[in-house]
Amino acid sequence: MVDAEKRQAATARLRQLAAAGTLTSRHVRLAAAGCGVSERTVWRWIGPQAPPADGRSRPGYRLSGADRAAFAFYRGNATAVHRARRAVVEGIGPPAGTALPDFLVQGWAGARPVSVHTLRRAFADQLPAAERALWREGENARRAAQVYLTRPPSVRNQVWEMDHKQLPILVLPPRGGAVSPWMTTVLDEGTRALVGWSIALNAHSGTVLTAIRMGLVQDAERGPFGAVPALVRVDRGLEFASRAVSEALNALGVDVHRLPAYTPHRKGKVERFHRTLEQMLLSTLPGFTGGPRDAAGRLHGPLDDRAAACAAAQTADVRPMGIDALVGRIRDWVTWYNTAHQHSALDGRSPAQAWEDDPAPVARIDPARLRHLLLAGVERTVGKDGVRWEGMSYTAPELQGRGGERVQIRFMPHDNRSIEVYVRGEHLCTAHPQAHLTPEQVEAIRAAERAETKRLRAAQRRSARRSRTELAPMTGAAPAAESRLRPAVDADELARRRCDRALAAKSSTSLLGLVDPTIHPVVQESENP
Known part of the structure; x- marks a missing residue:
């Protein structure tokens, strides 16, 4: 297909030479070679019946409003449009046994006949590709033929x-x-x-x-x-x-x-x-x-x-x-x-x-402040091996002593490296799977276990002292502030203990610290039963 601008320029130049009386066959031959057509075609361009210099080989058919409406009515089928148009122009009755809508009959009244090839060429030349795709295939096809703007490049994480x-x-x-x-x-x-x-x-x-x-x-x-x-x-x-x-x-x-x-x-x-x-x-x-x-x-x-x-x-x-x-x-x-x-x-x-x-600065944030963005899971009961989730046991030092409690967990999908444990809506700890604990995490869990055991034993001793303090007055013994529960000891036993202490004090071996405590026990209990 000859480029329209090249054809216009060649035709205008050859006509100038013809008007000046200097046009020769060599000029026509050069123009034909430059435009990629035959010499006969070039002579036809500049002959007495030559088309206008705007590049069209013939005036062409211009689509009417009825033609465009019919193209949409017949879903982009140019052959169906020509069949209906011919029926109206030539008055040969309804096309393909179907009645024509009134707006097409009125729109084509008095129109000149055209061939189906001319009509197809007119639709291809005068309707944009997006409009043709819209009537033939729908909105998605129209969008595929659209031209969109592109955004300018942005920096990282913008x-x-x-x-x-x-x-x-x-x-x-x-x-x-x-x-x-x-x-x-x-x-x-x-x-x-x-x-x-x-x-x-x-x-x-x-x-x-x-x-x-x-x-x-x-x-x-x-x-x-x-x-x-x-x-x-x-x-x-x-x-x-x-x-x-x-x-x-x-x-x-x-x-x-x-x-x-x-x-x-x-x-x-x-x-x-x-x-x-x-x-x-x-x-x-x-x-x-x-x-x-x-x-x-x-x-x-x-x-x-x-x-x-x-x-x-x-x-x-x-x-x-x-x-x-x-x-x-x-x-x-x-x-x-x-x-x-x-x-x-x-x-x-x-x-x-x-x-x-990219040198653009980025704003970081502490992950601990983003726990509310984790996916909420179901409640779980703390077992002997921690919290079970997705076939794994998760544990943390803060879970010591919470066996049997109901806790809530939050987690990241597809990331089993840790879960967040909550108790009554308050964050308790970050638990990790036992199979992947580091030595430092193992030591922290054991240290927490020892600390919890020590704390509870101290609490037991304090509770026992308080219990004895409350129980002694009920026995009629010493005042509550000085009372201690002791095994009952009779007078003969007290006398024997005093004798043993006296003998132990006089023993020469005691000066060397060699007193056998199994033979001479040193009794330090109070004399008060």
Whole structure:
């Protein structure tokens, strides 16, 4: 196809030469070579019947309002539009046995006939691609043909983008049939780092809060991330609009920007991350529901995502992976993505490298101040091995002496390194799994046990003294302030004891400290029974 501007320039120049009487076949030959057409075509351009120099080979057909309305009425079918238009113009009756609406009959009254090819070319040339896609396929197709603005680059941890995604993969929960879990993601716009995430069977405000906390807290095992952002972009999901989420972010001075409905492109980075996760990881795992299917719609492979198969997945011979196994796979992949993935938008750097290279300051916060963002768990009873949770025993020095008590726990999903223990709404301690205690933690627990034992024994002695003080007056003995409970001793026994003490005092061996206490016991009890 000849470029219109090049054609206009060549035609104008050749006509100037023709008007001056200097036009030769060489000029036409050069123009034809420059425009990529034949010489005959160039002579036709500048001949007596030559088209205007604006580049159109013929005046062309201009769409009318009725044509555009018919294009929408017939869902983008240009052939159906031509059939209906021809029926009105030529008066040959209803097309294809269907009656025409009055607005089309009135709109085409007196119109000139055109061929179907001319009408198709007019729709292709005069209607934008987005409008044609809208009438043919709908709103999503129109958006795919739109041109959007891009945001300027931001510094690290300045803006977060948050979103939910139902993962296209089947997993087995602890109870029930196979399901597709939901993932809540927190992505840093400036460095493309996944700073927070959580996976649950159903998305709710608790998973949002825990994902936010992961993004706020710095953890050496996850990388250098972890700081308070200035702005968070979320969609219109009810989980993000909950009062708990808004209050938690507002309390930290974070502005929450709720985007208009059905505008995923305005948080396109997190949307692109979900596609990357699906393409790189989920598509390689068993149970991926976005793979090829047979003619009946069944997934290619050993797993089936139809309702009956999902309900019977727990007892099937071939079962999907457990949700804990999926969490482990995603955890490892996220670590690789944040620390090793070479991102094209970051000039080949990983998100961790981009974070480290960015000199912008970040605001840290003490993790102890963010316990309210943890996911609340059920109540548990403190047993002999501590608090049982997710198949592990958690213990801490503060749990000494609390066996049998009911406590509440809070935790981070997919992070079994610690849990937070509460008693009647008050924070008690941070408990760690016994199988992974460090020597320092073991010594702290043993020291707490010794201190608790010593404290209780001292309390027993104090209680015994108070009991004797209260009991002695009831026996009619010495005053309460001087009373002590002693075994009853008769007069002969007292006389024998005095004799033994006298003999022990006179013994020469006592001067050397060699008195055998088993033979000459030194009695120091009070004479008062």
